[in-house]
Amino acid sequence: MTLKTEEVMVNIGPQHPSTHGVFRMRVTFDGEVVTDLEPVFGYLHRGTEKLAEERTYTQIITLTDRLDYLASMSNNLAYVLAAEKLAGIEPPERAMYIRVIMAELMRIASHCMALGFFINDLGALATPLMYMFREREKILDLFEMVCGARITYSYMRIGGVSGDLPPEFMPALTKFINEMPGYIDEYEALLRENEIIISRTKDMAILPPETAINASVSGPMLRASGVDWDLRKADPYEVYDRFEFDVPVGPTGDTYDRFLVRLEEMRESVRIVKQAMEQIPEGPFRAKAPALIRPPKGEAYAHVEAPKGELGFYLVSDGAISPYRCKIRAPSFINLTVLRELSIGWKLADLIVILGSVDINMGEVDR
Amino acid sequence: MDWFYELWRELGEVFRGWIEAIFPDSAEGWITYLVLGFLSAFVLINLPMVLVPLLIYVERRLLGRFQNRVGPNRVGPFGILQPIADGIKIMTKEDIIPRGADKLVFTLAPVAVMAPALLMFTVIPFGNETFLTNLNVGILFIVAVTAVETIGVFMAGWASNNKYALFGAMRAVAQLVSYEIPLVISIMGVVLIAGSMVLNDIVAVQSSWPLILFQPLGFLIFFAAVSAELNRSPFDLTEAESEIIAGIHTEYSGVKFVMFLTAEGIALVGYSAVIATLYLSGWEGPGLPGYLWLLVKIFFIFGIFVWTRATLPRLRVDQVMTFAWKFLFPLSLLNAAITAVQVVVWSDGLPPWLIPVNFAIAIGLIAGLHKFVGFQGETREVVPGGAERLTAVSRPVAGGSE
Numbered sequence: 076m077t078l079k080t081e082e083v084m085v086n087i088g089p090q091h092p093s094t095h096g097v098f099r100m101r102v103t104f105d106g107e108v109v110t111d112l113e114p115v116f117g118y119l120h121r122g123t124e125k126l127a128e129e130r131t132y133t134q135i136i137t138l139t140d141r142l143d144y145l146a147s148m149s150n151n152l153a154y155v156l157a158a159e160k161l162a163g164i165e166p167p168e169r170a171m172y173i174r175v176i177m178a179e180l181m182r183i184a185s186h187c188m189a190l191g192f193f194i195n196d197l198g199a200l201a202t203p204l205m206y207m208f209r210e211r212e213k214i215l216d217l218f219e220m221v222c223g224a225r226i227t228y229s230y231m232r233i234g235g236v237s238g239d240l241p242p243e244f245m246p247a248l249t250k251f252i253n254e255m256p257g258y259i260d261e262y263e264a265l266l267r268e269n270e271i272i273i274s275r276t277k278d279m280a281i282l283p284p285e286t287a288i289n290a291s292v293s294g295p296m297l298r299a300s301g302v303d304w305d306l307r308k309a310d311p312y313e314v315y316d317r318f319e320f321d322v323p324v325g326p327t328g329d330t331y332d333r334f335l336v337r338l339e340e341m342r343e344s345v346r347i348v349k350q351a352m353e354q355i356p357e358g359p360f361r362a363k364a365p366a367l368i369r370p371p372k373g374e375a376y377a378h379v380e381a382p383k384g385e386l387g388f389y390l391v392s393d394g395a396i397s398p399y400r401c402k403i404r405a406p407s408f409i410n411l412t413v414l415r416e417l418s419i420g421w422k423l424a425d426l427i428v429i430l431g432s433v434d435i436n437m438g439e440v441d442r
Numbered sequence: 443m444d445w446f447y448e449l450w451r452e453l454g455e456v457f458r459g460w461i462e463a464i465f466p467d468s469a470e471g472w473i474t475y476l477v478l479g480f481l482s483a484f485v486l487i488n489l490p491m492v493l494v495p496l497l498i499y500v501e502r503r504l505l506g507r508f509q510n511r512v513g514p515n516r517v518g519p520f521g522i523l524q525p526i527a528d529g530i531k532i533m534t535k536e537d538i539i540p541r542g543a544d545k546l547v548f549t550l551a552p553v554a555v556m557a558p559a560l561l562m563f564t565v566i567p568f569g570n571e572t573f574l575t576n577l578n579v580g581i582l583f584i585v586a587v588t589a590v591e592t593i594g595v596f597m598a599g600w601a602s603n604n605k606y607a608l609f610g611a612m613r614a615v616a617q618l619v620s621y622e623i624p625l626v627i628s629i630m631g632v633v634l635i636a637g638s639m640v641l642n643d644i645v646a647v648q649s650s651w652p653l654i655l656f657q658p659l660g661f662l663i664f665f666a667a668v669s670a671e672l673n674r675s676p677f678d679l680t681e682a683e684s685e686i687i688a689g690i691h692t693e694y695s696g697v698k699f700v701m702f703l704t705a706e707g708i709a710l711v712g713y714s715a716v717i718a719t720l721y722l723s724g725w726e727g728p729g730l731p732g733y734l735w736l737l738v739k740i741f742f743i744f745g746i747f748v749w750t751r752a753t754l755p756r757l758r759v760d761q762v763m764t765f766a767w768k769f770l771f772p773l774s775l776l777n778a779a780i781t782a783v784q785v786v787v788w789s790d791g792l793p794p795w796l797i798p799v800n801f802a803i804a805i806g807l808i809a810g811l812h813k814f815v816g817f818q819g820e821t822r823e824v825v826p827g828g829a830e831r832l833t834a835v836s837r838p839v840a841g842g843s844e
Contacts (some may be wrong), residue, residue, distance in 0.1 A: 083605055085605045085606075091687065092683050092684055092687060093683075093684040093685070107609070107759055194755060195684060196684045197684075197755035197756060198675070198676070198678070198682060198684060198685075198755045198756025198757075199753070199754065199755040199756075200505070200675060200751055200752055201509055202508055202509050202752045202753060205509035205510050205511060206509075206510060209510055269754075269755065271676055271754055271755045271756070271757055272755055274757075274758075274761060275755065275757070275758060275761070422758060422759065422760070423609065423685055423686070424679075424682065424685050424756070424758045424759065425758065427684055427685050
């Protein structure tokens with residue numbers, strides 16, 4: 076007897092608990108196995124790039140906050156670097172150190188969220204997520220001290236930062252940095268050797284380094300595939316060349332590696348912040364720059380190693396107060412392009428985990 | 443603490459008096475029987491119904507503590523009225539039957555899930571003389587009756603006309619049917635020791651030592667299988683929130699949804715009671731009356747369920763099946779065989795020194811099979827600089843200010 080079977084097409088999203096926002100996947104299933112997948116996005120499109128053409132250079136900073144809203148500081152940094160390059164403004168040294176501290180704290184917070192939601196997608200009922208929220212909360216408190224905001228900071232300015240570190244910041248940061256390795260150990264104890272996590276993620280959805288490079292994947296996903304490419308080392312911006320840190324690289328490129336690389340990167344970020352705290356000089360926190368910047372005609376591209384990958388801003392100036400064109404290279408948008416290759420042949424449950432390991436943020440994907 | 447039983451006996455007598463006064467003809471004795479039967483049924487149905495909101499509250503508070511937050515604490519003292527508020531809120535929601543759904547099956551499914559769960563309580567003993575029936579195949583009855591739940595789950599999944607619900611139902615059927623087998627075989631150990639399937643006889647055997655000490659392996663298998671039967675973590679595939687939204691519950695709202703939730707809770711209470719009866723000497727205990735002891739044990743086992751739920755991620759569907767067939771099934775067979783040998787060798791009661799031996803056997807078998815089946819993990823180091831570092835190249839983009 077032969078049974079007649081047919082493939083089922085399921086729309087996963089845009090309203091779904093684990094598509095990380097309003098993301099939709101049109102998936103064809105053979106039983107539980109994914110046979111085809113088409114990502115559909117644009118539900119959160121706000122026209123950031125077009126809006127930027129109508130704003131002054133300083134106003135655009137607030138737009139960048141709303142890209143990857145879990146890593147606003149990194150977005151600020153990438154944009155500010157591009158604008159400084161375009162206008163030829165050199166920030167003072169103290170500002171650069173402050174920016175590095177902020178960017179690395181942001182990386183820890185963003186990776187906390189990435190790992191927490193990844194474990195949540197694996198089906199752990201929010202317990203690790205809540206633990207990681209606890210640490211993210213402390214980082215947000217630190218950010219609140221320096222700029223008063225908790226999500227959309229707009230802390231960085233072209234030529235520096237909006238304000239100097241308040242006196243209570245450094246003791247709080249020291250306390251946090253001393254505590255954080257212990258918390259990371261706690262995550263590791265809970266998660267790293269958990270048999271279910273290992274059996275769910277190991278050797279699953281391997282992303283070969285060639286494919287990763289061809290698809291222009293960046294960030295922890297690329298490094299998990301064994302490619303040692305970190306913009307902080309490869310093309311140092313700000314003061315990253317003065318710090319000693321390692322770039323965690325995964326041996327195989329499976330989902331477990333993507334998980335471990337993020338875990339290790341949190342440790343390295345702690346190391347960087349520690350060194351930055353020791354080296355930070357006194358001095359002005361902001362260079363002299365006019366309130367209304369009119370950069371000379373030309374174009375500039377600046378990129379940073381954001382938590383999710385290479386975040387780049389490409390600005391074209393025609394000499395006016397707002398850019399002629401602003402192109403954003405959003406890392407999670409480009410990382411998402413390999414989703415189809417990664418998930419075909421895996422099961423429905425794996426598909427969710429793979430999407431979690433890509434760590435997308437719809438604010439950034441749809442822009 | 444006999445006042446409780448006395449009260450019931452008194453009440454029964456009063457009712458009997460009333461009914462006999464209304465129907466003086468002694469041939470009407472069946473009415474007395476009927477009324478008293480309804481009374482007991484009323485108590486037995488409402489006991490779990492009252493326990494479920496309480497357990498939901500306890501679960502949410504416990505999960506809150508596990509997750510480093512407070513949990514419900516606004517409605518009533520310590521938030522204890524939260525489940526009631528939630529119940530009112532859900533029940534006043536519109537009862538939606540989706541277009542294209544099979545209306546009859548869709549409506550019947552919650553009942554088909556709820557009824558078997560309630561039937562469990564007919565045979566669970568709450569005291570030496572406190573049970574509805576002392577069925578001679580008690581434990582078999584429980585297993586058989588709860589297996590019917592699968593049909594209700596599949597009805598719900600099929601009738602919803604929703605792909606997520608269908609996924610949930612497909613998973614549920616595969617999972618529930620597979621886990622019935624280790625469940626039943628692990629019970630065999632207990633039945634062999636007690637020499638009876640009557641639940642009260644099983645409790646009587648445990649008057650000196652609870653059976654968990656003689657049956658550690660059986661207890662672990664039974665607990666895992668029950669977790670799977672109840673769709674508790676890590677086997678909560680049927681309603682895996684991050685994957686298939688709510689599984690079979692996706693299209694249900696209003697009272698029907700409440701019925702599913704309550705049925706789940708009732709099954710949880712029921713199975714906690716069964717675990718307590720089989721392995722933790724049921725209602726027996728010093729000082730307190732039997733039903734209170736059983737309640738304490740139900741809460742204890744429920745706490746373990748919550749603990750696993752708060753800690754473990756979910757298995758994948760094929761891993762769940764592998765775990766049932768390759769791991770639990772052989773273990774339960776071995777457990778039954780070892781117990782049978784022990785029961786034959788020490789036919790007049792197992793000696794207490796077998797307790798450490800059985801624990802050693804349990805640990806040895808689990809570790810051995812773990813190694814053999816290969817259901818294991820190993821850690822991996824993410825090495826800094828493990829791959830050749832790419833050379834730093836600047837991007838081929840013209841710098842504006844250069």
